[in-house]
Amino acid sequence: MVWDIPIGMSIGRRALHDRLGGGSRQDGITRVVKSDEMLVFTNDGGGEHGYGVHEGLRADGVFRYTGQGQHGDQKLTGNNKALAESEEIGRPIRVFRGQGTVTYVGSFALADPPYTWERFPGTGASPERDGLVFNLVAVDADTSLLPALADEEGSASSRGPETQASPVTTLWQPLDFSEYQVRRVDEGESVRSVSRREFELQTRFGEWLRARGEDVQVLRLTEDGVTIVPDLYVPTLGQVVEAKKSTARAYVRTAIGQVLDYTAVAGRRGLAVAPAILLPSEPRPSMVELCTSVGITVWWPISSGDFQDVRP
Structure with a gap:
């Protein structure tokens, strides 16, 4: 039909x-x-x-x-x-x-x-x-x-589109993991965290950046009546960061689209930022190459507790 x-x-x-x-x-x-x-x-x-x-x-x-x-x-x-x-x-x-x-x-x-x-x-x-x-x-x-x-x-x-709204920044605070929970859909009663690894990763990275003397903020961008918020905004590095809980291709591809959208909207608001992606471990070389080929920096944690990046 x-x-x-x-x-x-x-x-x-x-x-x-x-x-x-x-x-x-x-x-x-x-x-x-x-x-x-x-x-x-x-x-x-x-x-x-x-x-x-x-x-x-x-x-x-x-x-x-x-x-x-x-x-x-x-x-x-x-x-x-x-x-x-x-x-x-x-x-x-x-x-x-x-x-x-x-x-x-x-x-x-x-x-x-x-x-x-x-x-x-x-x-x-x-x-x-x-x-x-x-x-x-x-x-x-x-x-x-x-x-x-x-x-x-x-x-x-x-209220309708506000396509010329200016970017708004606020102080970033470590995330409370307990806020990001939903009930298991298959068992009905037990509770699991959704993307808890992602929120833990953001917090570790944000605190590591601050310990290095970087400024970490929350950036809100509004276009066509929709507000979008990158996971982290690091003005001292000039980066907006999107975190993902997995290095799998599907997650990296999603992050690429999101972070390029953030940078494009920020640019139209007069804020020049560079895109970056935060992953829980070192991604495959093909994924790093894909990201850097479109101007995206890739970050991931290393065994020392620090974070490593590969820039375009």
Whole structure:
């Protein structure tokens, strides 16, 4: 079945399901078996069930969407499980906004991580509970049709583009690793750290730089209504640094794209910086060559506790 609903089109919910040939007309997440599409509906009304503060478009373009289940702890079963598995199965995720009449926002994919377990506030006599929050990113969509995340209502993403905003720097502080935890998605109850190695690596590197007399800061750059923040900004070296927890090719390639974006945006704001990548160990020579060939410095820790770099 060819998807023929254009982005921005509004249609009655009943008519939508009749057109697609299936799917629940009440659930916020539903699968249309006939076309194998995942449909996701956001209607700005989740606050009454205690999870509205978790749902909305973040400034970085990630759409946080709460899982299904209005009472008690949510579970990774049923439609929640179907949405979580959509990436590996290849099911398209179609996001709509509204209730009786819904507007098609576009197609989305699961981000990394695809979801986290979070505490939802209680409502009325109901206690706090555990809930799923899915992280969705646009594939072909008009994200301006989505509501802004509640705690970012006053941010640039909800006010519109601020493409000429100046860079903002603040003092860097060692990271608290305990802030970066989510519940294990496969076991349900045990807790693991996500990218803890990455945050430990950033802290070790930042403290090592300071011990050498370098200035270490946090740099915030805003363009097109989106704020991006490199992991470290070292003005005394003139570098913005992106840290990754692995030297695997996929991580290095992602870091290259991110750090080149940082330097390009900074340059358009009048701040000349050089790109750098921080890895947990010495990468393969081919990865070092790839980075240096596009002007990126590569850093990694060595056995002495110091850090070594290879510059372009």
